[in-house]
Amino acid sequence: MPDSEENRPDEDGIIGGFGGLDNIASSSSHDHDVFVTVHDVSLVDEGALKAAGATNIDRLDGNFKITVGPHADDVVRVIQT
Numbered sequence: 001m002p003d004s005e006e007n008r009p010d011e012d013g014i015i016g017g018f019g020g021l022d023n024i025a026s027s028s029s030h031d032h033d034v035f036v037t038v039h040d041v042s043l044v045d046e047g048a049l050k051a052a053g054a055t056n057i058d059r060l061d062g063n064f065k066i067t068v069g070p071h072a073d074d075v076v077r078v079i080q081t
Helices: 011-017 046-051 072-080
Strands: 024-030 033-038 056-060 063-067
Touching: 011 046, 011 072, 024 072, 033 072, 046 056
Parallel strands: none
Antiparallel strands: 024 033, 033 063, 056 063
């Protein structure tokens, strides 16, 4: 199994870490990062995001950038479907 598959983030865990799909206002990706805007910051669980595979979390108000590696596009695709 390639290393990138071994380190694949848990998309459902990331969604849960952001407080669920209903709390996610928008999402996009670039390179290894996922950008998410949430409705209610109090619902975000940064520990859950890290447990789901986020290696870095940057936050500014309701906007988050998490680093998840080469599967960032896949994470956003799951969020948006």
